[in-house]
Amino acid sequence: MNLNNASAEQLAELEEQLAGEYDAIKTQQLNLDLTRGKPSSEQLTLSNALDGILKGEYTTSSGVDCRNYGGLDGIPETQTIGASILGLPQENVLTGGNSSLTLMHQAMSVAHFFGLQGPGSAWSKEETVKFICPVPGYDRHYSVCEHLGIEMITVPMTAQGPHMDEVERLVATDSAIKGMWCVPKYSNPTGVIYSEDTVKRIAALGNTSAAKNFRIFWDNAYGVHDLSDQPVQLTSIWDACVAAGTENSVLQFASTSKITFAGAGVAFLGASETNLSGFKQSLGFMTIGPDKINQLRHAKFFEEEGSLRRHMKKHADIIKPRFACVLKHLETAFTDNDLGAWESANGGYFISFDTKPGLAKEVVKLAGEAGVKLTPAGATFPYGKDPSDCNIRIAPTVPSVEQVDAAMEVFVICVKLASVRQALNG
């Protein structure tokens, strides 16, 4: 289906045919949902053994009673898990509560209001504070910036990661730019893994940034969430920073939310001693310590060598058919034309789809009216504004394969219908 060379007559005919298919679907009164980037019930059940796993043993190997107060860093057992996921030494890992978003908000608040290297380094001391946001990206990263009054500067994502020429130019010339959000592996939503070159250039930013208090927020949310058996390895940002002498320029985050229980996992912050100490100076005012018992549960659950990887394999077995179903529909419908573009994600939770410019909102509307809920168009851009109105985030993990299949059938028709109507009116 190539609309570029089609006559007005052909387009009208196609529109009539697609509108007929669309109306037929509407009569089915579907109720499908591709919006939610969260684990399915089947995935959650993989971790059901967590509650009760301690069997009355509440003490760490180092003799700490997890039931009582204290321990701002969390327990060594979960520091080890965090270190393995984030790829840095255990002593550089702090383990928190159930939410890496909380750790990210706290870390950004500390950097903004209090300074990670003393009050003089607080971003809020300056009139304007800016942050680079690769787009499309994760809406909750944007909302942290919005909450703190930090202005967002967008740079486009490429298949290798953020557009680094643009990032380097901005960071070197504008001292109001205090950092950048990154989801380096299976990027939310494009599914891209940052290339070795990109990671090294990001690690080097700490040497060239106009701002002295520059910090990369490296949200490695999908670090172990591979769908392929031979996943592409993400280059270690920590090693790259050590090589560049920029360890203080990066804060790494992860959690077990999409490994064990989404709402009751353990969150990790990996950072240099300087950053950790600056962070903990504020954290100590906010809490007496994280839930160490839940940390101990996780340590016990992943005690055996290789158990985390084996566990993630089970997740992949559940998720893979859903991703494959989405890709099958996209390939069938759009490989021979220019109505849609996407990355073939090998992990993470999303498939990102680009319509022709100006159609994302219309597609989401059409799909919604036909009973298929999609993430609002624009959600993957700061302030909810996609300037090209083309990006749609597809989240296929929660529905069953059959539901994904039915929803994607509707999705494809909506994209085609909106595209044909645009061509007719354009």
Add this chain to the structure above:
Amino acid sequence: MNLNNASAEQLAELEEQLAGEYDAIKTQQLNLDLTRGKPSSEQLTLSNALDGILKGEYTTSSGVDCRNYGGLDGIPETQTIGASILGLPQENVLTGGNSSLTLMHQAMSVAHFFGLQGPGSAWSKEETVKFICPVPGYDRHYSVCEHLGIEMITVPMTAQGPHMDEVERLVATDSAIKGMWCVPKYSNPTGVIYSEDTVKRIAALGNTSAAKNFRIFWDNAYGVHDLSDQPVQLTSIWDACVAAGTENSVLQFASTSKITFAGAGVAFLGASETNLSGFKQSLGFMTIGPDKINQLRHAKFFEEEGSLRRHMKKHADIIKPRFACVLKHLETAFTDNDLGAWESANGGYFISFDTKPGLAKEVVKLAGEAGVKLTPAGATFPYGKDPSDCNIRIAPTVPSVEQVDAAMEVFVICVKLASVRQALNG
């Protein structure tokens, strides 16, 4: 032992005798600790059934899967528990993670930086922000203020609660005063329960405060922590606010930290719909929701009618002999003289002791050198500065009764010795 009428010779003789006793104790090389306001291992064991209590059932009565993301308010089952402890309707309770300190820091941060009733109500818009701190009080309350750059104004505690004439005068005349910290039941450290009159006058402050964005932070940390079978009832601040039409002027806090597991309990915020909505507007940027599984564990643990009260009775059985031991030593040593003053606490975690002015630091030092660790003198005052240098906080829950007994013997000798030396040199 009345030093006021003693001759120099008598004092010198007494000093020699006490110094001898003190030196004898030093040779024992004791290692005792009365600093920690946390539950003993024996108390924590009362809640060991928590882990594993769910037996694979992760769903609330309303059908929410606690394993997944979401639910900023927490689950209804723990809202009920919070409502019962704080004494307000369930819909006015938000249940959070493992730390009420975190909720308090978050609430104060929101009020300060973002405003509980929109950006115009943010305290930080104004040059100077002040908070009333009854003294002696809880050091972690002070440190939240210190962290946020909020100036602390002290008012003395009385046996009925904060000195209300002073509080009312300050609040009515200084619009920079944005609120007051309160521990209304078994106040930390004095053990006082605020009188009905005090509670009603505090509830009325919202009508007379010079500041429009005035908020009482009501930390009811020991609301169910009675040692007596017939405890004095704390007047409901919520009812008093409803009567005065000042529901928006109070934020209430509590947690199960000293009920179940100190580090892995559930925290509560009780507030008006306006305050809750203002708080959640910011909270939604910080987290996707609390650990609902741990909340469900607590709901299950306290499912049976009256089980919370029965559980607290078991705590009381463990704590009571320790408190009684402290009081016995104080009564024996200081009833017939003016060397020390204290409240006879019927609950909570502390006994507050006042030496003669200028002696607290010296007593803490003497005790430390004799192997008895006490909370640093001044810790119960903002900025760590007790202007009279007289207040010492005694925390007897962690050591055994025998250890408390041994430690208090040393304590008493140290108070006497410091007092005699002061009289000699004075």
